[in-house]
Amino acid sequence: MKIDTRSVGKVLNAPEAWRFVLLHGDDSGLIREYASDLVRRVAGSLDDPFRVATLTRETHDRFEEEATALSLDGGQRVVWVREGTDTLAGPVSGVLDGTGSALIVVEAGxxxxxxxxxxxxxxxxxxASVGCYPEEGRALEASVRRMFAERQVGITAEALGWLVSQLGADRAGVRNEIEKLALYAGPDHELDLDDVRVCIGDSGSASIDDSVFLAMEGDRTGTDLALERALSEGANPVAVARVLLGHISRLRRVKAAVEQGVSRADAMRSLRPPVFFKKQQSFERALQLWSLPALAELASRTQAFELSCKQTGxxxxxxxxRHLSVIAARAAAASRRR
Structure with missing residues (x-):
């Protein structure tokens, strides 16, 4: 059965209803989170040697043996398979057609x-087949708010909007940031914008933000330094693409409003979350250098760049x-022409 991401709760909250759950997609962090949740709900822990059999690519050949083994303590067993591929289809089908009772959880890319x-x-x-892809926009906001609620921590709308704009695409990275903020806040505390900036202002996501802003205003040296810092801190190119697309979208929104007669200051104030005060001058310089058609073309090229990053190999x-270097060079050339 194909399960929509909005309906994933029917799988996670009722693992006893399924024999086989396939988790696949681009978000490895989300896949691992869902798999861990399922295993824990059935077996009570992730490392019970009697009820959990974890198989990596090197041990896939043990699948049928583990999937048909009887539980020594009477509880349901879980066979947790990582790095799943289509070569498992035959063995999984054979086990499902048999009389075994183990829950099979397969993680795949x-x-x-x-x-x-x-x-x-x-x-x-x-x-159940569950596609796991990076969340964005309102879906990501809802997930972040839920993670904070689980830890009895509140967050203001302004802080939530800014935080979501800084987070990368991978669920594991998102959860790490939430854990850090929740630890900083403590139970029954509401995080505001200053709290969030203090906690993650020096993270890899902030370095991504720096590299994107500097590229769009034509600072080639600054772009290179910020990008290398972001990459050294664990940032991935897809996250860079997502931040860049968000920045381009906000520039287009302000640019379009200005061309319709709205003042630049009012157009920028209408953005949610607002432009961080330390970035406002950089944002304004980019507005002067990029036309609406140029921003639209750049958005298209950035989407193609993101897709290229997701191709195998x-x-x-x-x-x-190369992508950020080309952007910085174009912006620098536009600045010289002014």
Missing amino acids: PLPARGKLRKLAEERKDS AMDVLLCR
Whole structure:
């Protein structure tokens, strides 16, 4: 059965209803989070040697043995398979057609829509296929707010908007930032914008932000330094693409409003979250250098860059360096012409 991300609760909250759960997609952090949740709900922990069998790519050949083994303590067993591929489709199908009772949880990366493993999970009523892709916009805001609520921590709307704009795409990275902020706040405290900036202002996401702003205003040296700092802190090129697309979108919104007669100051004040005061001059310089058609074309090129980074074997770091370098060079050339 194919499960929409909005309906994933029916899988996570009722693991006893399924024999096989396939978690696949681009967000490895979200895949691991869902898998861990399922395993913990069934077995009570992630490392019970009697009820949890964890298989990596090197031990996939033990799948049928583990999936048909009996539980020594009477509880349901879980076979947790990582790095799943279509080669597992046959063994999984054979086990599902048998009399075993173990829950099979398979983590996989991006799988083709017509792939054997996805087809198996989507066609059987006792199986679930859950696509795990990076959240953005309102979906990410809702997830972040829920994570804070689980820790009895509040957050203002302004702080939430700014935080979401800084977070990367991977769920593991998002959860790490939430854990850090929740620890800083403590239970029953509401985080405001200053709190959030104090906690993550020196993180890799802030370095991404710096590299994007500097590229759009034509500072080639500053762009290179900020990007290398972000990459050394663990940032990934897809996260850079997401931040860049968000910045371009905000520039286009202000640019369009100004061309319709709204003052630049009023147009910038209308942005939510607002432009960080330390970035306002950089934002204004970019507004002067990029026309609306140029921003639209750059958005299209950045989407293509993000897609290229997701291709198997892509030299994503090299692509990222080149993309920001070209943007900075274009902005610098536009500045010289002014």
